[in-house]
Amino acid sequence: MLAHDYSAAVVRKRHGSIYTTAGDPDLEILFHGIHIECELKQVGQQPTPLQRRRLEQWAAAGAVTAVVHTVEEMREVMQRALWGTRLWEDRGEAPAQGKPGKPR
Secondary structure, three states: HHHHHHOOEEEEEOOOOOOOOOOOEEEEEEOEEEEEEEEEEEOOOOOOOEEEEEEHHHHOOEEEEEEEEEHHHHHHHHHHHHHHOHHHHOOOOOOOOOOOOOOO
């Protein structure tokens, strides 16, 4: 189970409302000092242009960003963020990630 594997992570699910910023990613995660922003999509779907712009803004501010379709992709994001690699840039699927944290 993902929650068990990453019990040290603090995860907040954003729900769209008049009190939130339009296009912000679905998940905000803090994991061993690394800030991760994830947009969740069903397999085959891609983020809207506004969602992509918001991911780019978060990345420019230093967050690791990703578009995630499956639990396995989420595991990969967490592991790559922890070890400081650029998963989504390698795949060409999402904006470049911000400065990843150092391995602990």
